[in-house]
Amino acid sequence: MPRIVVLTAECFEKILQFLGQYSNPLLPKKKCVEAFAFLFCRQTPTYYIIEDAVGVATGERDSVELKPEELALIEFFGNQNPELFLGGWAHSHPGWGLFFSGKDEDNQVFYQQMNEDGLGLIWDYTLVGKKGKGLGFTMLRLKNPNRPGFYEVPFKLLGFSQPFIERIFSPLGYDEKSLVTAWKDVEGLDKLLKPAEELLVKTQRMSADLTSMIGASAPPGDGGAQDSSVSSGTPSATALLVDGMKKGQKQVSLTATRDKATSLKEMGILHYSQQHFVQATKELQAALTLNREDMECWAFYYLCLYSQGDRLAANNVFRELGEIIGSNTAKWLEVARLCEERDNYEGAQHAYTQVIKRDPMNFTLLDKIKELGERKKEQESTLF
Numbered sequence: 001m002p003r004i005v006v007l008t009a010e011c012f013e014k015i016l017q018f019l020g021q022y023s024n025p026l027l028p029k030k031k032c033v034e035a036f037a038f039l040f041c042r043q044t045p046t047y048y049i050i051e052d053a054v055g056v057a058t059g060e061r062d063s064v065e066l067k068p069e070e071l072a073l074i075e076f077f078g079n080q081n082p083e084l085f086l087g088g089w090a091h092s093h094p095g096w097g098l099f100f101s102g103k104d105e106d107n108q109v110f111y112q113q114m115n116e117d118g119l120g121l122i123w124d125y126t127l128v129g130k131k132g133k134g135l136g137f138t139m140l141r142l143k144n145p146n147r148p149g150f151y152e153v154p155f156k157l158l159g160f161s162q163p164f165i166e167r168i169f170s171p172l173g174y175d176e177k178s179l180v181t182a183w184k185d186v187e188g189l190d191k192l193l194k195p196a197e198e199l200l201v202k203t204q205r206m207s208a209d210l211t212s213m214i215g216a217s218a219p220p221g222d223g224g225a226q227d228s229s230v231s232s233g234t235p236s237a238t239a240l241l242v243d244g245m246k247k248g249q250k251q252v253s254l255t256a257t258r259d260k261a262t263s264l265k266e267m268g269i270l271h272y273s274q275q276h277f278v279q280a281t282k283e284l285q286a287a288l289t290l291n292r293e294d295m296e297c298w299a300f301y302y303l304c305l306y307s308q309g310d311r312l313a314a315n316n317v318f319r320e321l322g323e324i325i326g327s328n329t330a331k332w333l334e335v336a337r338l339c340e341e342r343d344n345y346e347g348a349q350h351a352y353t354q355v356i357k358r359d360p361m362n363f364t365l366l367d368k369i370k371e372l373g374e375r376k377k378e379q380e381s382t383l384f
């Protein structure tokens, strides 16, 4: 018997923020493209709670297998939230309606093979506020993972309210009238958890947290607590990964920490270049916890923080870097170059200044720093 599916408001906000960047009423129709995110879920005895989402890619997924950098990202999330596992995916169908294409069905197999609750969420921005379509999304599952054919999964919403809907949809260009209709639909379709059910969800979630905390603090050698979490039937992210890899045509080795760090870094740089700074920051941070010696990773981490306007955090990066790089001027020069290449003169100045501290008679570099200061001023005057 599959569990009752619950989608949390926090998670839906993340899904919408990612998918909504690539298709919304403010964008010209031609510019609206598909986007794809992972869903991280938790199982309790009664509920299947979709708790977290992370945006992964845009455009159509042309391959069923997960890419190494995606696997690295899943593993990182799994490590950060041991009670959550990769339990589904979300993607958008800009203007095409809510269904599984043949390719979608192929993708969906992965989520249902080890987990009967695995599901796919589909959102179409043109359906928000259309009568009977609520927030423009649905959840689907295959009737049988081995055969084509899907069905709509009933689900409940946790923590949704009309002000919440308005807050997250308005910036995407939805008018008040369509949002009122959307909300009436949500209420009319009986999608909201009743207070008693909400309490039950929260209680079960808490007791699951407690179990995993006790499990995690069990002394080594005492496998009891950990075994119990395995036998409860919850597929861990790792178990799903292993399965995914067996299924995949390519064998991907995740054992080498450096490889993982590199994959995460590449994902971070990609997201930085797409201006997904929040996402990129997370990925680069994750990469740095695995490998603190990668200057490129540090430079992009700094650039991400700077681009989000968090000067303080950005400057702290240089403090931390000081401990790692020390007097290795070659490394400071590398960081400076990476910043300068991306027109971040402040970062470049920071890094060059560290070199000057060790080489105070380097007049060429002093001139360079001065020049960067002027370029920075110019840049700021065109910005403001």
Ligand SMILES: [Zn+2]
Pocket (backbone or CB within 6 Å): 091, 092, 093, 099, 100, 101, 104
């Ligand atoms: Zn699709």
